[in-house]
Amino acid sequence: xxxxxxxxxxxxxxxxxxxxxxxxxxxxxxxxxxxxxxxxxxxxxxxxxxxxxxxxxxxxxxxxxxxxxxxxxxxxxxxxxxxxxxxxxxx
Numbered sequence: 599x600x601x602x603x604x605x606x607x608x609x610x611x612x613x614x615x616x617x618x619x620x621x622x623x624x625x626x627x628x629x630x631x632x633x634x635x636x637x638x639x640x641x642x643x644x645x646x647x648x649x650x651x652x653x654x655x656x657x658x659x660x661x662x663x664x665x666x667x668x669x670x671x672x673x674x675x676x677x678x679x680x681x682x683x684x685x686x687x688x689x
Contacts, residue, residue: 599619605685607684
């Protein structure tokens, strides 16, 4: 949990790390149970509802100007967002 906390830049107390670790463990145990279910006779579905034409045409639309996009940024350099590095070559 400490590594996930660091990578997501979400500071957690040790108590929170313990609580989230327990929750993740429960989720993984449930996923393991689900993976044991025999679904050989079940046809794959992507949605329980029959959906048609759920996508819109890909048409150009006006976007944000650079100034609008950067106005709430914590840090800007040469017209770009500046962010902390979250990975390293040693990972």
